[in-house]
Amino acid sequence: MSLVTVQLGQCGNQIGREVFNAICSDVHGTHGLCSKKENESYHDACKERFFIEAESGVPVARAVLVDMEPKVISQTLSIAAKSGYWKYDDHSHFCQKQGSGNNWANGYTVHGPRHKEAIMNLVQKEAEKCDRLGGFFTIMSMAGGTGSGLGAFVTQCLRDAFPSSFILNHVIWPYGTGEVIVQNYNSVLTLSHLYQSSDALLVHENDVIHKVCAQLMHMKQISFKDVNQVIAHQLGSVFQPTYTAEDGLHYSRNPLGDLMETLVPHPEFKMLGLRNIPQMPENSLAYSTFSWPGLIKHLRQMLIANAKMEEGIDWQVQPPRPGSSVPSSRSTNKLLHFNTSIANLVILRGKDTHSADLGSFRDPSLYTSWLNPQDAFSAWKTPRAFNKYEKSASLVSNSQFLLKPLDNVVRKAWNMFASKAYVHQYTKYGIEEEDFLDSFTALEQVISSYTIL
Amino acid sequence: MTQSVVVQVGQCGNQVGCRFWDLALREHAAVNKKGIYDEALSSFFRNVDTRSAGDGPDIYKGKICSLKARALLIDMEEGVVNEILQGPLRDVFDSKQLITDVSGSGNNWAIGHKVYGCQYRENIVEKLRKTAEHCDCLQCFFIIHSMGGGTGSGLGTFVLNLLEDEFPEVYRFVTAVYPSGEDDVITSPYNSVLAMKELNEHADCVLPIENESLFDIVNKIHQMMNSGKLGSTVKPNSLVTSSAGITKAVQEKPFDAMNNIVANLLLNLTSSARFEGSLNMDLNEISMNLVPFPRLHYLVSSLTPLYTLADVNVPSRRLDQMFSDAFSRDHQLIQADPKHSLYLACALLVRGNVQVSDLRRNIERLKPSLHFVSWNQEGWKTGLCSVPPVGHSHSLLALANNTCVKPTFMELRDRFMRLYKKKAHLHHYLQVDGMEQSCFSEAVLSLSDLIEEYNELDATKGGPRADPSRLKIAV
Numbered sequence: 072m073s074l075v076t077v078q079l080g081q082c083g084n085q086i087g088r089e090v091f092n093a094i095c096s097d098v099h100g101t102h103g104l105c106s107k108k109e110n111e112s113y114h115d116a117c118k119e120r121f122f123i124e125a126e127s128g129v130p131v132a133r134a135v136l137v138d139m140e141p142k143v144i145s146q147t148l149s150i151a152a153k154s155g156y157w158k159y160d161d162h163s164h165f166c167q168k169q170g171s172g173n174n175w176a177n178g179y180t181v182h183g184p185r186h187k188e189a190i191m192n193l194v195q196k197e198a199e200k201c202d203r204l205g206g207f208f209t210i211m212s213m214a215g216g217t218g219s220g221l222g223a224f225v226t227q228c229l230r231d232a233f234p235s236s237f238i239l240n241h242v243i244w245p246y247g248t249g250e251v252i253v254q255n256y257n258s259v260l261t262l263s264h265l266y267q268s269s270d271a272l273l274v275h276e277n278d279v280i281h282k283v284c285a286q287l288m289h290m291k292q293i294s295f296k297d298v299n300q301v302i303a304h305q306l307g308s309v310f311q312p313t314y315t316a317e318d319g320l321h322y323s324r325n326p327l328g329d330l331m332e333t334l335v336p337h338p339e340f341k342m343l344g345l346r347n348i349p350q351m352p353e354n355s356l357a358y359s360t361f362s363w364p365g366l367i368k369h370l371r372q373m374l375i376a377n378a379k380m381e382e383g384i385d386w387q388v389q390p391p392r393p394g395s396s397v398p399s400s401r402s403t404n405k406l407l408h409f410n411t412s413i414a415n416l417v418i419l420r421g422k423d424t425h426s427a428d429l430g431s432f433r434d435p436s437l438y439t440s441w442l443n444p445q446d447a448f449s450a451w452k453t454p455r456a457f458n459k460y461e462k463s464a465s466l467v468s469n470s471q472f473l474l475k476p477l478d479n480v481v482r483k484a485w486n487m488f489a490s491k492a493y494v495h496q497y498t499k500y501g502i503e504e505e506d507f508l509d510s511f512t513a514l515e516q517v518i519s520s521y522t523i524l
Numbered sequence: 525m526t527q528s529v530v531v532q533v534g535q536c537g538n539q540v541g542c543r544f545w546d547l548a549l550r551e552h553a554a555v556n557k558k559g560i561y562d563e564a565l566s567s568f569f570r571n572v573d574t575r576s577a578g579d580g581p582d583i584y585k586g587k588i589c590s591l592k593a594r595a596l597l598i599d600m601e602e603g604v605v606n607e608i609l610q611g612p613l614r615d616v617f618d619s620k621q622l623i624t625d626v627s628g629s630g631n632n633w634a635i636g637h638k639v640y641g642c643q644y645r646e647n648i649v650e651k652l653r654k655t656a657e658h659c660d661c662l663q664c665f666f667i668i669h670s671m672g673g674g675t676g677s678g679l680g681t682f683v684l685n686l687l688e689d690e691f692p693e694v695y696r697f698v699t700a701v702y703p704s705g706e707d708d709v710i711t712s713p714y715n716s717v718l719a720m721k722e723l724n725e726h727a728d729c730v731l732p733i734e735n736e737s738l739f740d741i742v743n744k745i746h747q748m749m750n751s752g753k754l755g756s757t758v759k760p761n762s763l764v765t766s767s768a769g770i771t772k773a774v775q776e777k778p779f780d781a782m783n784n785i786v787a788n789l790l791l792n793l794t795s796s797a798r799f800e801g802s803l804n805m806d807l808n809e810i811s812m813n814l815v816p817f818p819r820l821h822y823l824v825s826s827l828t829p830l831y832t833l834a835d836v837n838v839p840s841r842r843l844d845q846m847f848s849d850a851f852s853r854d855h856q857l858i859q860a861d862p863k864h865s866l867y868l869a870c871a872l873l874v875r876g877n878v879q880v881s882d883l884r885r886n887i888e889r890l891k892p893s894l895h896f897v898s899w900n901q902e903g904w905k906t907g908l909c910s911v912p913p914v915g916h917s918h919s920l921l922a923l924a925n926n927t928c929v930k931p932t933f934m935e936l937r938d939r940f941m942r943l944y945k946k947k948a949h950l951h952h953y954l955q956v957d958g959m960e961q962s963c964f965s966e967a968v969l970s971l972s973d974l975i976e977e978y979n980e981l982d983a984t985k986g987g988p989r990a991d992p993s994r995l996k997i998a999v
Binding site for chain 2: 085140143146251281291294295297298508515
């Protein structure tokens with residue numbers, strides 16, 4: 072099955088390009104460390120999923136590029152074409168002359184309806200090129216105007232036009248400060264709207280990735296390209312082909328379906344976080360060895376202690392013991408830091424994955440009580456190593472990972488809203504105070520649901 | 525790509541505008557080595573084939589033929605505009621872009637606004653429409669004028685109103701040069717306050733500039749250069765005041781250095797809309813991020829560095845200094861101290877070899893020393909444009925929506941009231957058709973309301989900060 076990627080706005084287009092780049096360089100790399108046959112079927116599965124074979128021999132990404140401003144798209148197209156390994160379709164992009172100006176309302180109520188037909192035509196064409204459509208993967212930031220406002224609108228259109236297809240929205244969570252001043256308004260409006268039409272929201276926080284670049288990748292001067300490459304690597308580590316069943320006979324053909332089935336058991340809970348391990352500079356890889364028990368132990372602690380990366384994990388945090396109904400004050404404190412999950416998915420890639428024991432992730436105390444722990448965890452594996460890492464593990468988690476970031480965004484937006492600052496910029500485009508209130512209400516509901524897990 | 529049109533009104537507006545076009549050509553010449561008419565150039569210039577008769581058709585692709593500024597030059601005297609037409613920039617304008625008269629506005633806002641406004645209305649609208657027709661997606665009008673005189677303040681704000689009526693979708697950014705305390709025009713407080721009412725009501729953003737501040741910056745650079753401390757290590761083209769290497773060979777005029785600063789402000793403001801970058805910042809993002817309430821649209825600007833040293837290695841210390849300087853009192857383009865006032869919002873427009881980590885480091889470093897309004901504690905907007913200004917490796921334009929503009933406005937009101945109480949010179953205004961005394965009282969009321977809005981925000985500064993209680997959800 073194939074996925075159609077929809078890249079929206081400056082951020083979405085820049086990241087989308089890095090994702091295809093990461094996938095392509097992984098497939099062409101000689102680091103696979105597996106049998107030739109294995110490598111070939113991995114290669115084929117990846118190609119079917121993300122690319123169209125063109126007559127020229129250069130694979131064409133199954134993507135639609137959308138922006139309201141021409142500079143980023145023309146840059147994206149030309150950089151991709153120069154790589155020589157893959158390219159975008161010459162006609163599968165849509166741009167206008169003037170951006171949305173960081174105004175969600177402008178993207179959602181003006182640009183969206185105005186360009187719906189043109190954009191959906193491109194999507195339709197791309198979908199028709201798939202023998203079997205596995206769903207849509209949209210990439211956007213929620214801070215600006217185009218990715219967030221137009222992105223929310225396009226997601227709604229996708230839902231209407233493809234009611235039975237899966238839609239996964241990849242959402243970039245802006246830096247806490249310093250990108251866009253109205254980012255918290257835009258985020259609240261985006262998240263509340265996506266929650267209605269998307270199947271799941273896979274979130275990357277810029278602040279976290281920035282720290283990964285600084286502390287794990289040891290970069291001194293960090294550019295957006297660096298940040299985007301780490302994000303692309305993490306996405307690749309999830310969406311490159313894997314065996315989803317224990318028998319390991321066929322590469323999964325329905326990655327989005329498998330992902331949703333595992334991770335989104337209830338429509339009230341759609342926020343997915345992503346962690347990976349190991350993550351290090353390329354030149355350190357040669358001097359490092361990893362064992363599955365070590366990687367899995369770290370990844371599990373990252374999950375339960377809500378650590379954003381491998382460095383600085385709080386090893387004191389433990390899951391609550393069943394039966395200890397009246398915890399001492401000390402353990403209450405620890406319980407507060409414990410990250411309760413709805414469902415988790417671990418993806419292992421590389422040597423000897425069959426020997427890796429994931430039993431610790433099946434521990435019922437990790438999960439909320441209303442779901443059967445058997446259904447709450449799944450593992451995908453492949454012996455094919457990913458992107459120069461001999462062994463690597465990724466975790467996609469529907470848990471309280473994003474509770475605090477969400478609470479912060481809503482709090483800051485609410486503070487601003489209480490003084491009515493900037494609201495006139497939105498009413499200008501038909502988003503009224505009641506619309507804001509509806510969005511706040513929807514997200515407070517989500518916060519409350521995740522809090523009481 | 526979008527286009528912008530510059531409307532320069534009055535002596536000051538035309539002098540600043542003239543410097544802008546000169547430096548804009550210099551900047552594009554430095555970036556565009558092949559002489560191809562590209563999208564970046566198209567934002568301020570048309571490419572016209574002048575060989576064909578009349579107004580040649582626009583050429584959208586290929587070699588540069590003849591560049592024409594997307595501009596309208598308006599003055600009610602002929603002196604400055606004639607000088608431009610005889611100078612090295614004459615080819616950038618043609619007679620269809622000019623509106624002049626011979627008798628001037630006599631430093632009287634009412635003559636500029638009411639008399640010339642009525643008289644030239646049709647003519648101005650027609651020329652604006654022509655200019656707009658040449659644009660493929662017109663995004664912004666930049667109006668440049670002074671506040672103290674008659675033509676700039678009177679007719680300039682008249683044009684501002686016209687633009688709102690005729691092109692409601694297009695942004696209106698006003699660069700307004702405020703008179704200093706020792707202004708030689710006696711009626712400048714009247715003119716400025718009358719013009720302020722128009723700016724309050726009809727502009728999307730106003731960039732106030734004070735001549736005194738420009739003068740101080742020019743002096744500062746001059747002293748640095750002559751003190752011998754920097755001397756030959758400063759790169760010749762890099763001064764924010766310099767005109768070196770541009771089209772003209774004529775002797776520099778005394779105001780050129782000051783006007784070049786304003787011209788550079790406009791270049792940096794529009795750089796991210798013209799050139800590529802890893803974090804674009806379009807013009808429409810400026811008002812969206814920096815204007816929390818419709819009338820509070822006055823943005824205090826500062827440009828750093830004022831010059832670049834010749835050695836090519838840029839230690840990050842010097843990069844950080846650029847950020848620190850942008851917040852210091854003596855780099856602001858009006859007499860104001862943003863550090864000791866209240867920020868409503870702040871934008872950093874960075875050009876050149878600067879990465880997001882440099883931005884973040886400096887925001888984190890500077891934040892503790894700045895006061896932000898309680899509901900916008902993280903009120904930072906940033907843009908990264910990869911093309912630096914000519915002669916620089918990097919540069920920064922800081923735009924602050926800050927209550928520090930208030931003293932300038934209060935002083936203006938005081939000077940206005942001193943004249944108005946005695947009804948001094950009032951008759952010169954009241955004899956103009958359509959000019960009532962109520963125009964004066966309404967104008968000063970509008971200014972007072974604005975000052976009051978800033979006062980109310982200032983009053984929240986340093987007070988206890990309690991988050992408003994959140995929405996409650998029934999569980």
